[in-house]
Structure formats: structure tokens, C-alpha cells
Amino acid sequence: MPDPTPAARGLGRAIDGADSRQVNEAAREFVEKLTFTTADEILAMLRDVLAEDWTALPPWARNLAYRLACLRRPGDPHLLREAAADLLSFGPDWDTFAWRIENQLHHVRDRTFHEDASHIRTRHLPHVMAGLRNLAIGIHRQDGHTNIAAALRRTARNHQRPLITLGPT
Numbered sequence: 455m456p457d458p459t460p461a462a463r464g465l466g467r468a469i470d471g472a473d474s475r476q477v478n479e480a481a482r483e484f485v486e487k488l489t490f491t492t493a494d495e496i497l498a499m500l501r502d503v504l505a506e507d508w509t510a511l512p513p514w515a516r517n518l519a520y521r522l523a524c525l526r527r528p529g530d531p532h533l534l535r536e537a538a539a540d541l542l543s544f545g546p547d548w549d550t551f552a553w554r555i556e557n558q559l560h561h562v563r564d565r566t567f568h569e570d571a572s573h574i575r576t577r578h579l580p581h582v583m584a585g586l587r588n589l590a591i592g593i594h595r596q597d598g599h600t601n602i603a604a605a606l607r608r609t610a611r612n613h614q615r616p617l618i619t620l621g622p623t
Contacts, residue, residue: 456487456490458496459503462484462503465477466503484515488522496519496520497533521537524537
């Protein structure tokens with residue numbers, strides 16, 4: 455599993471630098487690393503990074519990290535208390551940047567691919583399917599599509615289109 459701690463530190467440094475391109479890249483890397491880590495790794499990252507500087511992560515990144523950790527361990531009362539205390543202290547600050555990430559990736563995965571309704575729940579298959587969904591979204595975004603559902607319908611009519619975009623044909 456990837457360690458999210460360097461990505462979290464990179465996000466904090468990018469936000470301090472305030473270069474929007476670096477912030478976008480650091481946020482994307484942070485979300486990618488966080489997506490495929492365990493709850494224990496997420497909690498270790500939060501404790502490590504926040505022990506050095508409690509303002510190192512913006513509230514949206516903290517909230518995202520705690521939400522993902524809680525999703526991975528929903529029956530852990532200690533984790534739920536810790537996440538609730540952090541949310542109470544820093545608030546549900548989902549700024550426009552976080553909503554853009556939500557709309558570009560998670561909303562598409564939930565609505566277009568119906569990821570929440572998936573019955574795949576064992577072993578590595580949920581991570582594999584999330585990776586494949588992200589690959590499909592990335593291919594269509596690389597091809598210039600903003601509406602992924604329309605791009606999927608278009609691809610369904612001609613399966614060669616994504617291959618042409620990737621260039622192997």
C-alpha cells in the first residue's frame with residue numbers, strides 16, 4: 455500500500471507556496487494515495503503530519519482522510535470519536551477546490567458507474583474496480599470530454615475510440 459504521508463506533506467507545502475498548478479497536482483496525488491491506503495495508514499499519516507504542524511493539512515483534506523478511514527473501519531468507536539472531534543474542531547470546510555475534486559471524480563464514480571451500488575466487496579476487487587473506473591474517467595478526460603456519461607455512451611457505439619485516444623492502434 456502507498457504511504458500517504460509524503461503526499462500529505464507535499465500538499466501542505468504546495469498550499470503554503472500558493473501556486474495553483476502545484477496545489478492541484480499535490481491535491482491529486484494526495485487523493486490518489488489516500489484512496490488506496492488502509493485505515494491504519496491514514497490514521498498514522500494524520501497523527502504524524504498533524505503532530506508536526508496542526509495546520510499542515512487544510513480542513514477538506516483532514517475531513518476526507520477521516521471519512522475514508524471511517525469507511526474502512528465503520529465499527530470502530532474510537533475512530534468515530536476521533537473523527538467527530540476533528541470535525542467539531544475544524545468544521546466541515548469543503549471549499550470549492552474540494553467540491554471540484556468531488557465533482558470530477560467521486561461524483562462521476564458514484565453516479566455514472568454506480569460505484570456505491572456495487573456488490574464487489576471481497577479481497578482486492580473493490581480497489582481493482584476503482585482503478586479501472588478511474589482509468590476510464592482519465593481516458594475520457596484526456597480525450598477532452600467533460601461529460602463522462604455521454605463519453606461512455608459514445609464509446610459504447612464504437613469500442614475503438616478509447617484505443618485511438620491511447621494510441622496503440
